[in-house]
Amino acid sequence: MLARLVGIIMGVLLATSGYVVAGWGSLGTWATSLDLGPFEPHRPAAGAVAAIVGGGLIIAALLPRRKRKKKPTPMAFGMELEPVAVQAQPVSAPPVHMTAPAPAPQPQPVSPPVMPVAAPAPQPQAPPPPPKPETFAQMRGRLVALSDNGSWAEAARILQSMKRVAHTDEELTVVYRDLGDFARGQGQADDAAEAYETSVSYARMVRQAHPNDETAELLAGALSGVGDAAEAEGRLDAALSAFEEALTLRRTRGGREAGDTQAQRALSVNLERLADLREDRGHRMRALDLYRESYDIAGRLAAADPARFGPDLAATRARLNELEAKIQG
Known part of the structure; x- marks a missing residue:
């Protein structure tokens, strides 16, 4: 638009100046004393040329111009740059002052891609130490528990392991x-x-x-x-x-077994097993004495732990009563 205005102004100036210099008319006396120098002998021709050039400028400024295709926006590393709009300064009068074009946007420096830092490889864990083998006492404890539960197959395997160790x-x-x-x-x-x-x-x-x-x-x-x-x-x-x-x-x-319940019970059972054999041999009085001794031991055990040794005391009493009845009969 600015170029059109400049062309029209320049065309009007040249056309009017040529019109006056050529002597085709009078638009005041400002151009009559204009000295054309070497072109003074050719004043009419110079005026005509100036008038024609001015008219051409006016015509060129008024003719519509063909629109140009928009230049593709440059791409910088995959980031589209926005076009910078340039605003024209309004022209008040010649000479025309053109605004300096805005500097082209500089592409932002692209930092090199940050490579992910690999995590340190985990240190291999030391394998857990192998479990300690069972001791003989531990194996026998398991054997007793398995026997109480009636797990005879497992008890047999434990016995073989105990025999090896x-x-x-x-x-x-x-x-x-x-x-x-x-x-x-x-x-x-x-x-x-x-x-x-x-x-x-x-x-x-x-x-x-x-x-x-x-x-x-x-x-x-x-x-x-x-x-x-x-x-x-x-x-x-x-x-x-x-x-x-x-x-x-x-x-x-x-009598030092008094503080050991297992030893006391073993003594009581031993007395009764021997008493049964004595009775089979016909030694009933000897058998009766052995059962009475066993009954005293079983009574002390049952008094200390009725739940555990109460049944033993009942069985010994029944066997003792049976022997006494046989002797008295």
Whole structure:
């Protein structure tokens, strides 16, 4: 638009100046004294040329111009730049003062992409230490629990493991006695008798090396197993001998078993097993004395723990009453 205004103004000035200089008319006296220098002899021609050029400028300014295609907006690293609008300053009068074009927008510096920092690789965890193998005492504790629950297959596996880990004569005494108990419970009389005899052999070696109350009870327990197996097979003399020796070993404690409920109950059972064999031999008075001694022990145990030892006391009382009735009858 500004170029059109300038063209019209310049065209009007040239056309009017040429019109006056050529002498075609009078628009005042301002151009009559205008000195054309070397073109003074050709004044009419110079005026005509000026008038024609001015008219051409006017015509060119008034003609419509063809619109140009908009230049594509440059792209900078995938970010579209917005075009900057340039406003034209209004023209009051010549000379025309053009506003300086706005500086082209500078692309923003693009920082290099930040690479993700890889997390440090986790340190391999040390494998947990292998569980400690069970001790012989722990295995026997499990054996007792499995026997109480009637889990005989698992109990048999525990017994074999105990047999492998047993090293001392005392441990071998215990494991063979348990093997005898297991075999007798399964009705395997021969295996039970053999296991009990092996247990007695180890128990005698322990007793010989350490003659104390604990080894006496250990050997007495193995001998009680031998007596039970012999009685089940009808070998009453062998059973009587085993129960007599076991009772003698338990009496050597001199009453020191009073603080050990397991030892007291073992003594009570030993007395009754021997009493039953004596009765079978016709020694009823001897059997009665043994049952009375057992009844006193069972009474003390039941008074201390009725729930645990009450049934034992009832069974001993019933057997004692039976013997007394036979003797009195």
